[in-house]
Every structure is written in C-alpha cells, then in structure tokens.
Amino acid sequence: MAGGVYDVVDEPLLLTEEELAGLRGEPVAPSLLSTRRVLPLEDEPSSVVQRYLFPTEKFRGEWRRHWIELGREIVIGVVATLIMGYATGYMARHNVPTGVSIVILVWLAVLFVLGWRVCDWWFDRFILTNKRVMVVSGIVTRKVAMMPLLRVTDMKYVQSPLGRILKYGTFELESAGQDQALRKVENLPNPNELYLRIVEEMYEPEAVEARLGRVTESEFDDDGT
Template structure:
C-alpha cells in the first residue's frame, strides 16, 4: 500500500494544528436519543418533514425532525387582535411629568340652523364657535358708563326744572342701549365654522357676510395671544394662502385658541385620524344609549 498523498509530517510546522482543526469531521447528533453517530449517513435528506397527520387537528405542536417541535395554528380560527392592557398604553396617555395630554374640546354633532344653510351636502361639519365675550367688552363698558352718566344727568336736570333737556338725556340713553343691543346681537350671529374642506366666518344681521378659505389653500396658520388673551383664553388667528387676495385672513377674539388651532391643523394634515376619532366617539355614544 502506498503512502498517503500530501506533504510529509513536520512537527515544527506552525500551520499543522490549524489544518488538522479545519479538516476535522463534524459530529452528527442522533435525533432519537441525542447521541453522536460519527460519520454515518445523515438522519434525513431534503427538506424537514412535518407530521402531516397533525395539521388537520387544530392548533398545536407538530414534530419537526429539523427543529424538534413546530407550532401549527388552527386554519379555521378567526383572527383575534392582540389584547393591550391599560398599563401598557399608560405612557401614551400621559407625558413624562405624569400630565395627561390635552384634547380638543367636544362639539355638537350637528350644525345650528344659522350655519347649516351655508354647508353643502358632501362636506363634513366639524364645529362652530362664537367669538370670545371680550369681543363685547367695549360696547358693554360704554353702556355701563352711559347708564351712570346719563342717569346722573337726568336727575340733575329734573331738579333744575328743565324738562326738555331731561327728555334729551333719556333719549340719548335709549340710543346708547340700542347700539349696545345691536352689538350683542351681531356678536351672537358671528360664527367661525370649520368643516373637512374649508374654514368660514359668517356675520351680519341685516347684511350677511360669508367669507371662506379652502383648507387645501392654507399655506400657513398661526394664532397670537396678548397677555390679556392668555389670561382670559382668547386669541387672534392669522391664515396665509397662496393667493394674493384673501377673503379671510385675520379672525380676532376666538375662544380656546390652542384647542381650536390643534383641531384645524389636525383637519388639514390628519383627516383620517379625525374620522377615526369621531367614529369611535359615535360608537361609544351608541353603546351607552343601548346600555
């Protein structure tokens, strides 16, 4: 018998151990008892077989000669979404300081009769707002001052026996009060309206004025609050559009400006989220009514 081919054995060869390690046979494991069986044939050929008899019996484990055990789901079972506990989503409901996130204010589901006539059937109503009561501060202050001044003047003139001037003072007071009532009525009919397509301002008692801007044309929006506005929770909205002339740009004295700003921005950038939230609130309301 001839000698094996290859380089002669050299005890001082520095690569001898590496070559022996690289050419060492890989031990195989018997799947039955886990013991090695040397260089015998592999336990299986081709892809790992499953226990096919186990597949029709619903969910459970099937034998897999490659990985041992494999989970087989029930093919007839309906999909069940994962159950998430309140503790797992607590971090989404509160910030790092433990404060709950701010939410937009709830609104009526249907527009008032004053607003409904200006909405077309395919747009979705989101809310309407009257201006903050600070909008009436000047006329109310004038009415109070006029009451005291003209009341004192009427009494003084009545004591001087000049009935004609007393009548003039009383008529002046009625005129001032009529102007104050007109301003209050104008404030009542003045509405800021938001839909899924546009923002509108409707005002006027005898002469109605309707100004609107499509949401798709709003390129920038901001609100401003003076120190008094921050204390009393009102602000001025400024809308910027791509057009040169705008029928609606500045809306003064709107209440809850931060919540209103979030609602308008959400309607501009996340309309699907608005629909999902409103749908969920409607389902909860129906469930409460059914209970």
C-alpha cells in the same frame, strides 16, 4: 417599618375598563377612539350655519368670537348709564323735565345701537369643516368669507397678555393665492384648542373621524389592528 418588619397597607387598586379588559386578555379598541385631545363637538351645525354647508361637507364645529369683542360696547353701556343717572337726577332737582326726557331718549338710542352690536356678535360665527374654514357675519347684510384647507400654507395665532388670561387670540391664515377673502380673524376663544383642531383636520383627517366615533370595528379589522 418597625423592628425589621414592614407594615403593609391595603389600598384599592383603581383600573379603568380598558385596563381590566387588557388584563383579561380581551381585545381592546385603539386608544384613538377614547382619547380626546380637544373638547367634543356639537353633532349638528346651528340653523345660522347650516345653510352655508353643502351636503357632502362634514361639519367640525362653529365658534362665536370671544366676549372681549364686545368690550368697548360694555364700557360704553356702563358709562352711558352712569351719565344718564347723574344727568336725570341733576335735572330733576333743578326742575327741568324736558332735559330729563331728552337724556332718557339719548340713552335709549345708545342702548339700541349697543343691542344691535350684540346681535351682530351673536350671529358672527367662525366655522370649520373637513374642507374649509369660514367666517359668517352680519345681520341685514350677510358676509361669508372662506378659505379651502388645501390652500392653507401657513397658520398661526397670536395671544396678548390679556388674551392669555381670558383665553382668546387672533388667527392668521396664509394661502398660496394672492387674494385672500379670509386672512385674519380676531378674538377667537380657546385659540390653542382651535389651532390643534384645524391642524388635525388638515393633516390627520382619519384621526378626527376615529375620535368622533365614525370609524367602525370592521375598518379596524381590515387594517389588522
């Protein structure tokens, strides 16, 4: 403002398509269809998971455990490689070819075990459907643990300080029954998002269907909204 006169600065007004439609008086679908409180899901389960779902079950998502699950294996692999390098160099300088061969064979054996553990982690999945939660694990011997969502009476997740930094946590599920095949699942990624997804599936299944775009306009018209 200078000398009692206001300076007007023209700035572009940015509006979304929904807001423009509202200003024009056009009908706007409920915001539930466009609002994403959690990340989008895959449309179809992977081949690892699909065999464990029955036809009328609605797939909601699958998750591998956080890479921190392999923290010990990563440390062992790095340490074993450093030791192998030092040992082979030492024996080569002292002309002990047999020792070099033995060290390399031991190192390869360690890498094989670690590789097997990585494959086990790759095929280990936490699965959510509209009816249950499951954990599928194992390569040669497959293990499938499940709990119906209707039987879940309490659920929480715990994050350590490191888990908050790296975004992983441990889920604990309580059910009405005494015997629980699935009670504690450790090192799941993005636990807050996963927690909200499970709770939404338990208490607001219609909201899940709408958010995934499976509610048609006729269904909204029938409700009068």
